[in-house]
Amino acid sequence: MELPPAMNQLFTKHGYTLKKKLGQGVSGAAFLVNNKEEDLYVIKEINCRDRSSDAVKQEVDILKGLHHAYIVAYEDSFEDREAGLFYIVMEYCAEGDxxxxxxxxxxxxxxxxxxxxxxxxxxxxxxxxxxxxxxxxxxxxxxxxxxxxxxxxxxxxxxxxxxxxxxxxxxxxxxxxxxxxxxxxxxxxxxxxxxxxxxxxxxxxxxxxxxxxxxxxxxxxxxxxxxxxxxxxxxxxxxxxxxxxxxxxxxxxxxxxxxxxxxxxxxxxxxxxxKNIPEAFTRKFMKSIRTFDQAYNKHYNELEILDSKLTKAADSQEEIHYNATAGSLSGGVIGAAGGITALVGLILSPFTFGASLIVMGVGIGVGVAGGVTGAASNITNIVRQKSLCESLQQIEQNYNNASAPILNSLKTLNKLMKTIARFGVFVSASTSDKAQMSCRSTAVGAGEIMHLCLLANIGRFGAQADKIGRAASGLLSGLLIPADLAFIVKDSREIHEMINKKTTDDPETFKSSVLKSIAQMRKTHKELCNLLTDINKAREELNEYIETARADT
The missing domain is CATH 1.10.510.10 (Transferase(Phosphotransferase) domain 1)
Known part of the structure; x- marks a missing residue:
């Protein structure tokens, strides 16, 4: 549906995309939207001219403090002061009222x-x-x-x-x-x-x-x-x-x-x-656990291989750039020497005509050789650079293919567990402690104990899954290096910079565009290692449920 451009911009600014208008009330409208992760929410519009801003803020404050299985969950709020409108983002209940x-x-x-x-x-x-x-x-x-x-x-x-x-x-x-x-x-x-x-x-x-x-x-x-x-x-x-x-x-x-x-x-x-987790959630949870387990078993080794390839790619890129820089610098030095020799021959030509021509010819030849040396170095390394770029493109594509099933299953699990966590209001702290002990001392699978253990562990897993989501976002984006930047040679100081900061993974420590890119590759490799570690930690948090899910198949 069409909304006023200002409203569309406001929704977009806060990370929401309109799907449809749900209805119109006396004080405002309600809209169905999704966020960047394609999760559905309802945005309730409130006309602050009809209700005092204090009353609106009171509603927001009430919603923020409520965490219960059977109360609509608050997500976000924002304001359009010029229009006198306030917006509250809430959980979407798909079956209506x-x-x-x-x-x-x-x-x-x-x-x-x-x-x-x-x-x-x-x-x-x-x-x-x-x-x-x-x-x-x-x-x-x-x-x-x-x-x-x-x-x-x-x-x-x-x-x-x-x-x-x-x-x-x-x-x-x-x-x-x-x-x-x-x-x-x-x-x-x-x-x-x-x-x-x-x-x-x-x-x-x-x-x-x-x-x-x-x-x-x-x-x-x-x-x-x-x-x-x-x-x-x-x-x-x-x-x-x-x-x-x-x-x-x-x-x-x-x-x-x-x-x-x-x-x-x-x-x-x-x-x-x-006062227990709905059976529908239990079924969804076990299905999601199986999906994650299958994705992990199928794709995790691929991510480890890509991690190794990314390290080699960074080393290779550094070697290519070093050789190109050194070759260009050498060619420049040779060319400069040839130019000086030719200039000396030209100066001496009035006095030693024959000898000066020979000197000048040698100088020109050396200059040409220097140019050829520099050009040959660049051409050789351009070919290697092209091959590396293709390799990086393949790494990025393979990463997306291998990581998507694991990350998507973790995202689904995390979203489901956040909803399940709202049933924790029915579980006292003492009951939660007993549930943890039961998980360690008895076989998981007895319905009530499993539910209590799940509620007790949700917080840790949720934090871990959120961390993985943030780390994985755009992890390999921007790695490919434009060819026109790959061989911009400043002077011998670039080689010095490469030698002294070879293992640095902080792009901001370099002045050279290419060296920044190499450092970014090393930084990405480090982040990928951390991501793999976090995925393994998440799997450890879910291990008891994975065993139960396998037993139920």
Whole structure:
């Protein structure tokens, strides 16, 4: 789609490329974008003229501090001050929001198991927020997003409020009309108001048919505000129906907290299931492990061979340049001697006509010989230089072919593990320590232990994978040396510089363009060695999972 050039430039400046506009709200639009690594994100546009800049920054500050499996992840933010617009970059949830899912479901009821899973996931997110004294204040299906793996992410914190203490009231009327609690109309909003909104969301998941008549839905909400909770189909369990009534109590004190909801016995299975890494992630993780293992076994030796070839190429380039410089310098000296001899013969010609002609002829001959010597040296080395350039091109091509499968599989693993890491909020430090001990003392593969060990190791692997990504970026780019620079000979000082700094891998220590290039080759070789070391370290971090993946094939 077409965006104003200024907006395109702004997105590009911050490393994002627009794919499409997702929608337009009152305060701004939402855009689907990708970054330089082709990862998808949503950019939420906020018109700062409609909302104070302090309110916008509060939303950003809230998002920055939230790290939870069932809360939309914050990625970045930036501002267009001239246009009065603020942009928040967030995780992309590929399956849209829960409201759209409810619409497509129409009259076909969701199973109670599915409803319990989604409900528990939202409740776990609210439990996390309320522990931080944050109230969402806008719980509704439109702000609950579905990921491609089937679980939910609670989003849109534009109305959220951070309280100084847990029992404090927020004083404003916010939230969707059909989900607001009675106390909100009195401008007294607490965490229990989120529970009321979640109660109505749970009702709507059970009673999809109420949306066929919007007036009926309004009447049900109005009645609940006067103390008459809505009826729930008897297709659902008595415990679930009773919970909805408790959550829709007009007195906030009678409503359960998120902690009390999650402690309900009939929700135990759903809570245990959703406080663990989703099965879809486990399958993806093991598949990615196998992909990395196969890529490593197939291509790592090729990278080691290329590392050796790059060292030889740097040595060869240095030898070529040294010979070319020395040959040109020698030819220049011989040519200069010939020129002087010819000049002496010319000066003596009036006095010793015959002898002077002989001297001048010898001088001319020596000068020509000097030129031939220099030219021959350059021609010989130009041929060698061309061969070296072709060799470097082949090294670069082979590097790209060999490294891409390994680096891409590591990138996929790292991205997946960063998402999995958000489930670490359910694992205490003591549990994590026990998981590490279990990994060392028992066979990996028991589901829960493997999950705990994975969560415990993610931080180290993530740092290692990020380091590899940075090191591998453009590693061999710019190695090829232009032919017109290869044999620019200054004077004998260049040979002196080469001799004294032969092993230097810092291009900035040289004045010569060619010597800078040779140093760059040595520096690249050093970086490639470090990259190979880092890849091996990453493999060591994943070794126990690689063994499990092999056993499962």
């Amino acid at each position: 829960l409201y759209k899912r409810m619409q497509t479901q129409k009259r076909n009821e969701f199973t109670e198991e599915q409803i319990r899973d989604w409900f528990v996931q939202i409740c776990l997110a609210l439990q996390y927020l309320h522990e931080k004294n944050i109230i969402h204040r806008d719980i509704k299906p439109q702000n609950v997003f579905l990921t491609e793996d089937g679980y939910i992410n609670l989003g849109d914190f534009g109305c959220s409020k951070v309280l100084e203490r847990a029992d404090q009231y927020a004083q404003s009327v916010v939230g969707a009309e059909l989900y607001v609690s009675p106390e909100v109309l009195k401008q007294r909003y607490t965490s229990k108001s989120d529970i009321w909104s979640l109660g109505w969301l749970l009702h709507d998941l059970c009673m999809l048919d109420v949306w066929s008549d919007i007036l009926k839905r309004h009447n049900l909400h109005a009645n609940s505000m006067r103390g008459t909770p809505p009826d729930i189909s008897e297709k659902y369990s008595e415990e679930l129906r009773e919970l909805i009534k408790e959550m829709l109590s007009c007195d906030p004190n009678d409503r359960p907290t998120a902690d009390e909801i999650l402690a309900k016995p009939f929700l135990n299975d759903a809570v245990n299931r959703n």
